[in-house]
Amino acid sequence: MKHTLITIAIALLALTAAHAQQYVPTPENLAAREQFRDDKFGIFIHWGVYSMLGQGEWAMTNHNINRDEYAKLPSGFYPSRFDADAWVKAIADAGARYICFTSRHHDGFSMWDTQYSDYNIVDATPYGRDILKELSDACRKYGVHLHLYYSHLDWYRDDYYPLGRTGRGTGRTTHGSWDTYYEFMNNQLTELLTHYAPIRALWFDGVWDQPEDFDWRLPEQYTMIHEIDPACLIANNHHRAIVPGEDLQIFERDLPGENTAGYSGGQSISALPLETCQTMNGMWGYQITDQNYKSARDLIHYLVRAAGRNANLLLNVGPQPNGELPALALDRLHAMGEWLRANGETVYGTRGGDVPPHDWGVTTRKGDRLYVHILDLSDRGLFLPLTGVKVLSAVQFSDRTPVKYTQTRDGVFLTFPAVPTDTDYIIELTLKNR
Ligand code: GLC
Numbered sequence: 001m002k003h004t005l006i007t008i009a010i011a012l013l014a015l016t017a018a019h020a021q022q023y024v025p026t027p028e029n030l031a032a033r034e035q036f037r038d039d040k041f042g043i044f045i046h047w048g049v050y051s052m053l054g055q056g057e058w059a060m061t062n063h064n065i066n067r068d069e070y071a072k073l074p075s076g077f078y079p080s081r082f083d084a085d086a087w088v089k090a091i092a093d094a095g096a097r098y099i100c101f102t103s104r105h106h107d108g109f110s111m112w113d114t115q116y117s118d119y120n121i122v123d124a125t126p127y128g129r130d131i132l133k134e135l136s137d138a139c140r141k142y143g144v145h146l147h148l149y150y151s152h153l154d155w156y157r158d159d160y161y162p163l164g165r166t167g168r169g170t171g172r173t174t175h176g177s178w179d180t181y182y183e184f185m186n187n188q189l190t191e192l193l194t195h196y197a198p199i200r201a202l203w204f205d206g207v208w209d210q211p212e213d214f215d216w217r218l219p220e221q222y223t224m225i226h227e228i229d230p231a232c233l234i235a236n237n238h239h240r241a242i243v244p245g246e247d248l249q250i251f252e253r254d255l256p257g258e259n260t261a262g263y264s265g266g267q268s269i270s271a272l273p274l275e276t277c278q279t280m281n282g283m284w285g286y287q288i289t290d291q292n293y294k295s296a297r298d299l300i301h302y303l304v305r306a307a308g309r310n311a312n313l314l315l316n317v318g319p320q321p322n323g324e325l326p327a328l329a330l331d332r333l334h335a336m337g338e339w340l341r342a343n344g345e346t347v348y349g350t351r352g353g354d355v356p357p358h359d360w361g362v363t364t365r366k367g368d369r370l371y372v373h374i375l376d377l378s379d380r381g382l383f384l385p386l387t388g389v390k391v392l393s394a395v396q397f398s399d400r401t402p403v404k405y406t407q408t409r410d411g412v413f414l415t416f417p418a419v420p421t422d423t424d425y426i427i428e429l430t431l432k433n434r
Pocket of ligand 1: 046057058205206237252277284
């Protein structure tokens with residue numbers, strides 16, 4: 001009897017624990033997820049005092065810079081040409097619907113007026129302006145949603161301990177306690193969510209710094225965030241399977257389902273909204289010698305290929321230490337904006353289309369419209385394995401010229417007037433369910 005009671009007690013405990021683990025997103029959260037999916041295109045901004053070194057956001061650890069030396073950078077940080085309004089206007093004109101800004105990167109420097117550390121943009125720089133506040137005001141003005149990147153790891157603080165895989169050469173010798181670091185993070189997150197609201201998403205990064213079995217206490221942190229703002233979408237670039245409490249799934253430098261960069265091997269595609277982050281050149285933070293920007297055509301293709309995989313593109317810009325966006329980044333933003341003004345209808349608000357992604361391109365779907373995006377085809381015809389629907393019409397999206405097609409039980413064959421050469425040759429099919 002005693003044995004049975006103990007067994008029942010253990011079973012009950014396990015059930016309660018499982019229940020506590022279960023995360024049920026609120027209706028506001030679910031609505032924010034759909035809004036996020038509709039947006040399709042965001043701009044990532046990696047900006048901090050590291051921009052002064054012009055070697056990307058990892059300079060501190062890559063060059064084993066002592067943290068007391070590194071901490072002299074802020075006193076020289078004066079981005080005289082920073083203009084939040086101009087940034088957000090350029091980004092909105094590019095057709096991006098949200099910005100993800102690095103509030104605090106791995107170097108531990110806070111880009112807002114935080115009360116939990118003096119190591120921040122207002123207290124530690126002669127500039128003394130709350131950059132995040134200015135950005136959030138500009139976002140509101142232009143109707144751009146604000147997401148915040150927040151690093152879980154820290155190369156500066158003593159209480160980020162045990163030390164992780166990175167940041168071993170930054171000279172931390174006294175080690176504080178993880179508990180105070182965890183509390184510090186939660187205080188800062190509370191501050192961000194309450195002083196800069198609305199924050200549509202929090203974008204975490206750095207979990208990969210510690211061994212697999214390290215307890216980051218993520219579910220507890222996520223619960224806290226959702227208690228403050230149930231609609232806030234939580235994303236984590238941990239390169240692993242989704243943790244309960246997360247609302248978005250991130251893929252770094254790869255489209256969902258691919259793993260060319262080597263970060264996505266540990267995760268399969270979940271049912272959550274998806275986002276791929278990618279650089280415009282080769283670095284996230286400002287890299288003074290890297291002018292090797294992807295072409296506008298390639299960037300548009302990446303955006304479209306992401307949409308065809310039901311994912312958003314979060315495309316990075318690394319502003320200069322003087323506060324300006326690099327000229328080449330502005331050029332690419334401009335080109336994307338022009339393309340999206342003409343073709344955005346086939347991207348925004350769509351979901352991955354009925355035909356799976358292919359080398360020639362992808363399809364996107366909105367209501368009864370299926371957009372066939374032909375990106376790379378050296379043929380005048382294309383077969384689509386489209387079944388279960390009847391095609392009512394096929395036109396070139398650009399000028400509504402009808403496109404010849406034949407439909408059989410196996411699919412649809414499209415015939416074009418010439419081999420497609422457009423950046424994206426879009427055919428709009430109107431479908432009827434059979
Ligand atoms: C990686 C890098 C980090 C960058 C992030 C963006 O995690 O460590 O510096 O911010 O990717 O996706």
